[in-house]
Amino acid sequence: MKQQITKLVLVIVLMFSPAFAVAQRVQPVPDAVTEVRLDGHQQLRVIAGDENNLETDSDRKNIAVLRGGRLAVKASDDVVTLRLAPGRSISIHAEDYASVVVEGALPLRDLLSVEAEDYATVNFAGSDADTVRCLSLRLQTEDFSRITSSSILQHFEYDLSASDYSRIQLAGVDQMPNPTDSSYYLSTTISDFGKVYLGRVTAHGELLNTDFPKDDRDYTTVVNGMTDRLANMARNGSSHSKKSKKTSTWFSGNGDLDFGWGWHNWGPSVFSGFGGVDGAANVSTSFNNIHLAGKWQLIGNWWFGLYAGVGLEWDKWKFTTPNVELNTAAAPYAFAEAAPAAGSTLLTTRYVNIPLAIRLGDDDGVHLMLTALPGIHWNASGLRHTQHDGNRQSTVKDRSVNRHINPYKLDLRAELRFNVVGIYVQVSTLSLFRNDTEPLYPVKFGIIL
Numbered sequence: 545m546k547q548q549i550t551k552l553v554l555v556i557v558l559m560f561s562p563a564f565a566v567a568q569r570v571q572p573v574p575d576a577v578t579e580v581r582l583d584g585h586q587q588l589r590v591i592a593g594d595e596n597n598l599e600t601d602s603d604r605k606n607i608a609v610l611r612g613g614r615l616a617v618k619a620s621d622d623v624v625t626l627r628l629a630p631g632r633s634i635s636i637h638a639e640d641y642a643s644v645v646v647e648g649a650l651p652l653r654d655l656l657s658v659e660a661e662d663y664a665t666v667n668f669a670g671s672d673a674d675t676v677r678c679l680s681l682r683l684q685t686e687d688f689s690r691i692t693s694s695s696i697l698q699h700f701e702y703d704l705s706a707s708d709y710s711r712i713q714l715a716g717v718d719q720m721p722n723p724t725d726s727s728y729y730l731s732t733t734i735s736d737f738g739k740v741y742l743g744r745v746t747a748h749g750e751l752l753n754t755d756f757p758k759d760d761r762d763y764t765t766v767v768n769g770m771t772d773r774l775a776n777m778a779r780n781g782s783s784h785s786k787k788s789k790k791t792s793t794w795f796s797g798n799g800d801l802d803f804g805w806g807w808h809n810w811g812p813s814v815f816s817g818f819g820g821v822d823g824a825a826n827v828s829t830s831f832n833n834i835h836l837a838g839k840w841q842l843i844g845n846w847w848f849g850l851y852a853g854v855g856l857e858w859d860k861w862k863f864t865t866p867n868v869e870l871n872t873a874a875a876p877y878a879f880a881e882a883a884p885a886a887g888s889t890l891l892t893t894r895y896v897n898i899p900l901a902i903r904l905g906d907d908d909g910v911h912l913m914l915t916a917l918p919g920i921h922w923n924a925s926g927l928r929h930t931q932h933d934g935n936r937q938s939t940v941k942d943r944s945v946n947r948h949i950n951p952y953k954l955d956l957r958a959e960l961r962f963n964v965v966g967i968y969v970q971v972s973t974l975s976l977f978r979n980d981t982e983p984l985y986p987v988k989f990g991i992i993l
Contacts, residue, residue: 568599568600568601569599569600569601569607570597570598570599571597571598571599571606571607571608572595572596572597572598573596573597573598573615573626574610575596576613577610577613577614577615577634578613578614578633578634578635579613579614579615579634579635579636579637580598580608580614580615580617580626580634580635580636580637581614581615581616581617581636581637581638582616582617582624582637582638582639582642582644583638583639583640583642584640584641584642585640585641585642585643586617586624586642586643587622587623587624587642587643587644587645588617588623588624588625588626588636588638588642588643588644588645589623589624589625589626589644589645589647590625590626590628590636590644590645590646590647590650591625591626591627591628591646591647591648592627592628592630592648592649592650592651593627593628593629594627594629595627595629596627596628596629596632597626597627598615598617598624598625598626598627599624599625599627600622600623600624600625601622606618607624608624628650628653630651630652630653631651631652631653631654632653633653633654633655633656633678634653634655634656634657635655635657635658635659635682636657636658636659636666637659637660638658638659638660638661638664638665638666638689639660639661639662639664639689640662640663640664641662641663641664642664642665643664643665643666643667644658644660644664644665644666644667645666645667645669646666646667646668646669646676646695647669647670648669648670648674648695649670649674649675649676649677649695650675650676650677650678651677652677652678652679653677653678653679654678654679654680655678655679655680655682656676656678656680656681656682657680657681657682657683657684658682658683658684658691659684659685659937660684660685660686660689660690660691660710661685661686661687661689661710662686662687662688662689662860663687663688663689664689664690665689665690665691665692666689666690666691666692667691667692667693667694668691668692668693668694668695668697668714668715669694669695670694670695671694671695672694672695672696672715672716672744674695674696675695675696675697675698675718676693676695676696676697676698677698677699677720678697678698678699679699679700679701679720679723680699680700680701680702680703681697681699681701681702681703681704681717682702682703682704683702683703683704683705683712684703684704684705684706684937685705685706685707685710685711685712685738686706686707686708686710686738687707687708687709687710687860687892688708688709688710689710689711690710690711690712690713691711691712691713691714692711692712692713692714693713693714693715693716693743694715695715696715696716696717696718696744697714697716697717697718698717698718698719698720699717699718699719699720700719700720700722700723700728701728701729701730702717702730702731703729703731703733704731704732704733704740704742705731705732705733705734705738705740706733706734706735706738706739706740707733707734707735707736707738707925708735708736708737708738708892708925709736709737709738710738710739711738711739711740711741712738712739712740712741713739713740713741713743713757714741714742714743715743715744716742716743716744716745716746717742717743717744717745717746718746718747718748718749719746719747719748720748721748735941736923736925737923739757739760741755741756741757741760742755743755743756793845794843794844794845795841795843795844795845796840796841796842796843796844797840797841798840798841799838799839799840799841800838800839800840800841801836801837801838801839802835802836802837802838802839802853802855802899802992802993803835803836803992803993804833804834804835804836804968804990804991804992804993805831805833805834805990805991805992806831806833806968806988806989806990806991806992807829807830807831807832807833807988807989807990808829808830808832808833808859808861808986808987808988808989809827809828809829809986809987810825810827810861810976810984810985810986810987811984811985811987812982812983812984812985813983813985814971814972814973814985815971815985815987816985816987817971817972817985817986817987818987821984823878823879824863824865824868824878824879824880824881825863825868825878825879825982825984826863826864826865827861827862827863827864828862828863828864830860830862831990832858832859832860832861832862833857833858833859833970833988833990834857834858834859835855835856835857835858835897836855836856836857837853837854837855837856837897837899838853838854838855839851839852839853839855839899839901840852840853844903846906846907846908847904847905847906847907848902848903848904849901849902849903849907850901850902850903851899851900851901851902851903852898852899852900852901853898853899853901854896854897854898854899855896855897855899856894856895856896856897856922857894857895857897857917857919858892858893858894859892859893859894859986859988860890860891860892861890861891861892861893862888862889862890863879863888863889863890863891865879865881865889866885866886866887866888866889867881867882867883867884867885867886867887867889867929868880868881868882868889868927868929869881869882869927869942870927870942870944870945870948870981875980876979876980876981876982877948877980877981877982878981878982879982882929884931886931887929887930887931887932888929888930888931889927889928889929889930890925890927890928890930891924891925891926891927891928891945892924892925892928893921893924893949893976894921894922894923894924895919895920895921895922895953896919896920896922897917897918897919897953897955898917898918898919899915899916899917900915900916900917900918901913901914901915901916902914902915908963909962909963910960910961910962911961912958912959912960912961913957913958913959913961913966914956914957914958914959915956915957915958915959916954916955916956917953917954917955917956917957917970918952918953918954919952919953919954919955920951920952920953921949921950921951921952921953924943924945924946924949925941926941926942926943926944926945926946927941927942927945928940928941928942929941929942948977948978948980948981949976949977949978950974950975950976950977950978952974953972953974953976954972954973954974955970955971955972955973955986955988956970956971956973957969957970957971958970959992961992964993965991965992965993966991966992966993967989967990967991967992968988968989968990968991968992969987969988969989970986970987970988970989971985971986971987971988972985972986972987973985
């Protein structure tokens, strides 16, 4: 009888314990897998282990989906843990606000490759007593993403690349002795306000130099620091000042921050962008319109207001044709298919805007905002063609298209809001390109805070 009561108590304790309540799911990482990919707001934790597995508390049947040599993470509700056995080479690709944390030390492997883009973050977490060891280290950041480390990255060779306002900021790198008589390379590539800081640079443990942000006197650090803060705002959402109490008294001076995120496309005329265009100029209706602006109320009360401000707007145009070039052999210039017909082509444009807005309705309730957006073109990436060749990714940029981008813009935006949350539709009254190029008028719509 006592044994039965003991067993019953044990079963009840197990039923209410966390280990019993949450069943951990484990998915092996096959030997053929060379890359793990994640996007959205997914989170990946990388730790050392005896086997190569993905683990999570999510109730999904598959933590990740196998596509060729790549595992695409699908369990977005919980943090996914990637256990890496010693010697296992891996590439990790994070995009669209995804986050990766590499915890503690990792034993020696031939290759560790990490790519981050579109506001993704990667952090090698630990202390300067922890080392992540690999013969070949490849780190690449694009489009406001970040790779940081508080642990030391040991390598024999490295290839570091930062572009489009992204940043690689490391605590330190240490070059290991040459394992063979083969040649090696130490490559750092920076473009479009990207930044790379190596931290404490050593070879075989001997200090060579230091490279920290505080020692950087490059004027672009001002721009990079500003866009770094904007990237944080985009990740964390925008903050808003408290609204004034309802009153018919006219007042001015209230400041606010607008953050919009939505879809975009373009068409051959104003308002035609929802239907897109035919041919090589066709782009996908993608979630790649971002604008951030500070605005101030010039005059108004609780039901009406006039505003002016300054802001930045980014658009990443994703062509549906794999490889695109601007054909300038005949006027008007037009986008045309290029060889090889593989990979993907992007064009990123950035404008400084001066929003001039009218508010109609209760600022704390439902109201309509009508905004004119004159702007000046700030910077463009050029046509960027990316192609995967096995485990390597090559990118070719054609900046000649930049001279054909219209230096000015005049957009009109309508926002329907409830308090600080709303939806917007924005149309361009000017073509994105100059008169000698086929007219393309953007249209944008999405969510604004």
